[in-house]
Amino acid sequence: MGDDWAEVIREALERLSGLPRHEDGVLGSMTTSPEPVTASLFQRFMFVNANDPWLFPAVSELEKEAVAMLGEVLGCQGCSGMITSGGTEANIAALYLAREAGYDRVYATAAAHDSIRKAARLLRMEYVEVPMEDFKMDPEALEKVMSERGEGVVVATVGTTGVGTVDPVEAITEVAAENGSVIHVDAAYGGFIYPPLHGWSGLGFGNDAVVSATIDPHKFGAPIPAGGLVVKSREWLSPLVFEARYMPSGKQLGLLGTRPGASVVATWALLKALGRKGIVERAARLMGMARWVYGRLVAAGVPVAAEPEVPIVCVKTRREGVLIDALRGMGLYLYRCGVVKGVRAVMMPHVTYTHLTRLVNALTAFLSP
Ligand SMILES: Cc1ncc(COP(=O)(O)O)c(C=O)c1O
Numbered sequence: 001m002g003d004d005w006a007e008v009i010r011e012a013l014e015r016l017s018g019l020p021r022h023e024d025g026v027l028g029s030m031t032t033s034p035e036p037v038t039a040s041l042f043q044r045f046m047f048v049n050a051n052d053p054w055l056f057p058a059v060s061e062l063e064k065e066a067v068a069m070l071g072e073v074l075g076c077q078g079c080s081g082m083i084t085s086g087g088t089e090a091n092i093a094a095l096y097l098a099r100e101a102g103y104d105r106v107y108a109t110a111a112a113h114d115s116i117r118k119a120a121r122l123l124r125m126e127y128v129e130v131p132m133e134d135f136k137m138d139p140e141a142l143e144k145v146m147s148e149r150g151e152g153v154v155v156a157t158v159g160t161t162g163v164g165t166v167d168p169v170e171a172i173t174e175v176a177a178e179n180g181s182v183i184h185v186d187a188a189y190g191g192f193i194y195p196p197l198h199g200w201s202g203l204g205f206g207n208d209a210v211v212s213a214t215i216d217p218h219k220f221g222a223p224i225p226a227g228g229l230v231v232k233s234r235e236w237l238s239p240l241v242f243e244a245r246y247m248p249s250g251k252q253l254g255l256l257g258t259r260p261g262a263s264v265v266a267t268w269a270l271l272k273a274l275g276r277k278g279i280v281e282r283a284a285r286l287m288g289m290a291r292w293v294y295g296r297l298v299a300a301g302v303p304v305a306a307e308p309e310v311p312i313v314c315v316k317t318r319r320e321g322v323l324i325d326a327l328r329g330m331g332l333y334l335y336r337c338g339v340v341k342g343v344r345a346v347m348m349p350h351v352t353y354t355h356l357t358r359l360v361n362a363l364t365a366f367l368s369p
Helices: 003-018 036-045 057-073 085-098 114-122 141-150 169-178 234-240 263-301 321-329 353-367
Strands: 080-084 105-108 124-130 153-157 182-186 210-214 227-231 242-244 251-253 312-316 341-346
Touching: 003 153, 036 263, 057 080, 057 182, 057 227, 080 085, 080 263, 085 114, 085 153, 085 182, 085 227, 085 234, 105 114, 105 141, 105 312, 114 124, 114 251, 124 141, 141 169, 153 169, 169 182, 234 242, 263 312, 263 353, 321 353, 341 353
Parallel strands: 105 124, 105 153, 153 182, 182 210
Antiparallel strands: 080 227, 210 227, 242 251, 312 341
16 A cells, blocks of 8 residues: 555556456456446535535436436336446345335245345345246246235346346236235346347236346446336335434435435436337347347257347357356356356347358367267
8 A cells, every 4th residue: 555646547457457358258247347338427426415405406407307218228218217237236125115015025936136136135035936937937837926925026137137038918917916915027138138129018017926127237338237126106106215313314225325426427428328118229239149149049059048138148058167168258247147057148239240251160069969
């Protein structure tokens, strides 16, 4: 400690110089290089605390507008919510809100993101696993297990992290509504892809049982950290308003204290610039890539876990570690599917067909019969 700035910069750059850039071949992570304009706005507003509307009222306005745009993406007019640090925080907050409303049991499948189990554990909620069919929640199984265990909050995933499937939200909401339960939709990754490509209302926010959703701007081109929690009403959100006695407003929103206002500005800018047209174009491009990869792999006899409904492709192999290491040696960074033994590729905005051609060739060489 105590080095001069020039030395500190030199050391930091030297130590970080070996990191892969997304453009080099990061094909399995859900992170991406941010849109340059959002990154530069992020840098300019790094001093802003989104939880201080007294000092930075314009940022609170931008947050309301950003949340309204996220709501629009999910087919929800007049929704409320907040910008979070990511999907994990949004999911924890959503399940906390459900618990505060009296639902202290969580229903989810094995393909739900790990943050759902994390939230249930932190909040000491009962966690009930619902059986799946083809990596999607089985509504009949939900009905059965719910009639045995009782009401709760059901997590429907729009874009499972490991295999890219979408739970049947409409059928699930029917079961939930009939059983006095509510739905949280985890569309952290799929929110920008599935609703825009399926008429903008595919999540069932029109159904009273859907109370909240997660959708992450940092999975679609905003800088990290940027997640989104969208809730049906201001009233549903109110347990997330906590006392903060020293703040001029006397309160703070969400699980954090000081919150990155730069994330709000960057998210607002991304949505404002992309608009519906830009979102649909990007979603279609990424989905087209996933279909292309899926088609090539299936034709080559490579075992794919599920036909992707959002741009995630999971190839099954028992030797995931060996394959991941081998691909890494070729400059291709793939991740595990998690819910099943296999290796996952995620189409993020930085991914190109050049990357994908390399990927398909490598996977075919390793895994085709
Ligand atoms: C469906 C889903 N939910 C939640 C998350 C958690 O998001 P984050 O890593 O931003 O906390 C992810 C991340 O992969 C996800 O795929």
